[in-house]
Amino acid sequence: MIHFRFWRLAIAAGAAAAMIPTAGPSNAQQPIVMKFATLTINDVQHEYMKNFKTELEKATNNRIKVEIYPAAQLGGAPRQAEGLRLGTIEAASGPAELFVGADQRFQVLAMAGLFKSNDHARRVLNVPAFRKIWENFTASRGMINIGLTVYDHQLIALKAPASKIGDLSGRRLRVLASASEQAGIASLGAAPVPMSLPEVLPALQQGAIDGVSSVLGVFVAFRYYDAAPYILDTGLWHLIPIKMVSKVWFNRLPADLQKAIVETGAKLETDNYKWQVARIAEDRKAWTDKGGRFTKLSPAEQQEAEKRVQSSVQAVLAKNARLKALYEQLRDVASKVN
Template sequence: MTVNKEIGMRRHIRLAAAAAALSAVLATGAAAQQFTMKFGTATPKGDQNFWMEEFKKAVEARAGGRIAIKLFPASQLGAIPRQIEGLQLGTVEAWIGPTSFLTGVESRYQVMDAPGLFADWDHAQRTVTHESFRDEFLNLGEKKGVIGIGIYTSNPMSVVSRKIPIRKVEDFRGQKFRVLGSALEVEQMRALGAAGVPMPLVETLPALQRGGIDGVRSGIVVFVPFKYWTISRQLTEIGDAYIVPVAFVSVRWWKTLPQDLRQIMLEEARKLDDAAYKYARKQHQLFRGLWTKNGGELIDFPEAERKKLLELSRDVGAKVAARNAGVKAAYDKLVAAAGATRQ
């Protein structure tokens, strides 16, 4: 064999080996299919944002590069109704927020707005994560195109009013309050002599500034990041109910994922039930300090007034639930879980 032939043969062998290696890389890349998860929420910062950020870190670390989770806080994917429509259509893969906003999709989600079910914040958390309630509740919307993968309690309900500060139950009378979105919340406002006006978060502050509404029922986790103290300096924590966010995913998108990737997500989401709750508790204290630091007044609703409020709205949950058999079944499940976890 001549020197030139030997050199040519060696070159051919090297090229063949390189081609084989490239084919193996391409085959591996094809097998490790890439998925994208656009994850939205309405808040610019807070416990919902913490949930998304921690979920992204944990899932991407375990998924080995198979999924890219892209976060869109502060309604960057559109107002809440548009994001929920995206979930159903599969154009938005995930969203986290209070279940009240999905009552137009699945009416049973509104049971979480029932007042007076929980003795305190800890009791609310034990209830919504209880084995007799959690998974069944998260799956209520599956036939409507959405399912939940995580749940926790965020904040006690609070109110701000630009018209009359809420220091007693009578102060609610005659005022229009923005509520999250459920018929149950509207009914409760009616029981207190007020009007409940469902409204997306991005529309709420401008409506309050214009006088289209007199006040807002939500949590301090919303009032501080959006600087509500510029409109109303008085914030009253009434604690008749708790904001309960759920991390929802699109069923259309979820079904395209391999089983092991779904399992990773479910496991990491369950871990965040407790982690997000603990984060919310700590941040609640921070936000209380920021409210007063910026000139706001925190009104602790007197216990006598809170009892009066709960007495007036005691039957609201059962009354609204009785209108629909499915809602009643979900409400009864929640009441039973609250009873099982009461200490």
């Protein structure tokens, strides 16, 4: 009995000793992983993410490890939005309207009437009042906004040339799934076709669609110049990539890491825009070097296109009071910026 009791005590003591932490590399604290996803690659979003990784890991002394997943490696926009809300994807970047599955108000930044040009958009995004309105909204949807960047104004890449609004009649154009973009393209007489980004190039090659409404950076990165070499430079709205962090995940972090994430996200914006301005010029050259062409509408046609799209925006807003309220708040701030 004594020997049995001693044996049990020895086993218990050994187990307790095994639970006592020991010094050394094997017990070093593991970094917190932050998966950062986007749909595109080799563009302004990807560049931001690479710089964010470098700066945040340095700022946190590698307590956070940023893993970058471009080119929809973590799924399409609906999956990324869901991952942000659930905390299974820690961060994501994409044009705001990609997240309409979480709330229709996300499309507001791409609605015509907010921004006059890329430079104007950048100045507006710097205004604290504008940021506060936007950040309050995203936080209410379970996402912390840590960055607002400018991609470019909208263009249309086509398989066959177009120089007038009438040339777009009946053409099937890929769009994002937001109501405003679909309505805007429809107002030009084209047929909007919502489609995820990885499906676009095969659809162009197979003739399932006749063109794409997006930005030049996407056209060049995904090499649309062979399948759809004719760009109609319409510039009817702007794409604003937003940098979102899961609120569920963010709230579990200590205060110093939260602060590092927010500060790193914001400080990258100025240099990211400078990089993008240079990249747009490079992309225009790359497009023409590959045989692509640019065309603009005549001044009268451009004015008519803008009028139609603005009217379509008002129709969308009339159906959604919360979207209209957010649009008007942001527009009021933007209209005061030169």
